[in-house]
Amino acid sequence: MRRPRNGSEGGHRELSVVPQRLVLLVPEGYHRVMRLHRYRPIACAAQLGLVAGVGCNVGELGRPVPPVEPPVDGSPGKEPSEWIAFDSDGGTFNRDIYIIRADGTGRRRLTTASSVDAQPSFSRDGTKLAFASDRDDGIMQIYMMDLATGVLTHVTQRPEGAHDPAFAIDGTRLGYRSGVSVFTATLDGTDERQVTDGTTCCAGGPFGAPVFLADGQSTIYDDYNAIYSTSGGMARRTVVKPTTGEQSHPALSADGSTIVLQSTCVGDDAARSLWTVPATGTTDYSCTGGQRVSQTGTDATHASWGPSNVIVWGSVAGGSNSSSPVPSSLVTWQDGSRRTLTSGNADDRNPSWSPTGTVIGTW
Secondary structure, eight states: OOOOGGGGGGTOOOOEEEEEEEEEEOGGGOEEEEEEEEEEEEOSTTTTTOOTTBOOOTTOTTOBOSOSSOOTTOOOOOOOSOEEEEEEOTTTTOOEEEEEETTSOOOEEOOOOSSOEEEEEEOTTSSEEEEEEOTTTSSOEEEEEETTTOOEEEOOOOTTOOEEEEEOTTSSEEEEEETTEEEEEETTSOSOEEOSOOOOSOTTOOOOOOEEOTTSSEEEEEOSSOEEEEETTOOOEEEEOOOSSOEEEEEEOTTSSEEEEEEEOTTSTTOEEEEEEESSSOBSOHHHHSEEOSOTTEEEEEEEEOGGGEEEEEEEETOOSSOOSSOOEEEEEETTEEEEOOOSSSOEEEEEEOOTTOOOTTO
């Protein structure tokens, strides 16, 4: 049985060194990391890339202090009702986790490590945030942050890495992708279980996060070109039939009736578009059997479903799944109406919608 390294289950980490990195933007919003042969000491929570509301006075690791990074738009602090977490290069080519209110105000940087931090995912009760990072050994693994204190837990230590985390319905386990399969583990990284059978059409993916259903047994996941559901070790059921293009990264509506996924469709010049399909039954092909959500002429990826039937995703104008001519912005859709939530020179991707009433640190 594996245990997290560096005493992370207790919320404290030993003095360590982290290699400095040069981070370069590459297609699909991911980064190539080049190690430099210089090291710098890490001695406090803020330097470890924890929540900006946690300070680093000597001997007071993890003790909350006032936020050190104000909101970008200058809006005053207040009790939020909904947040969107996302990853961004901040216009500086260092990818970190950011948050923004659902109305587009209060943008703040949540992690500050000189590493790739990406693919955030809120817990169902809004008290924790999981994300993927290469901060310890250059391989993407799953980490979990306590949003009240900023305490960070190193969850996975898989040799092949792990990405795209998602919390189980009851909040006691974390799901993620590693290789071609879906796994779950308890929040401290122990009791890891393989959920899917490893059958795949496309070993290279990329694959999206698993989706856990309210019954506590069923999991919806993608095989890059199709969407499937499995329950309690039973044979998988087809939700969206396979095609020669991409059909991946499913997200479930709050009522569990509908899935939104990203697809490559004829006429979109290799760009990905977002479509909604029923979560029950089987859809032959999302591009013809579903409802389009994203705008034609954009590359739309990694959707997240929020309350009141709102969907948010990363959108590149004129982009495709092999090139991004301009930075990605966050765009929302509700009942047929789209709204651009972020803009500027930052590359904003992979959003996750918080539960209503989520409070982050002292913000």
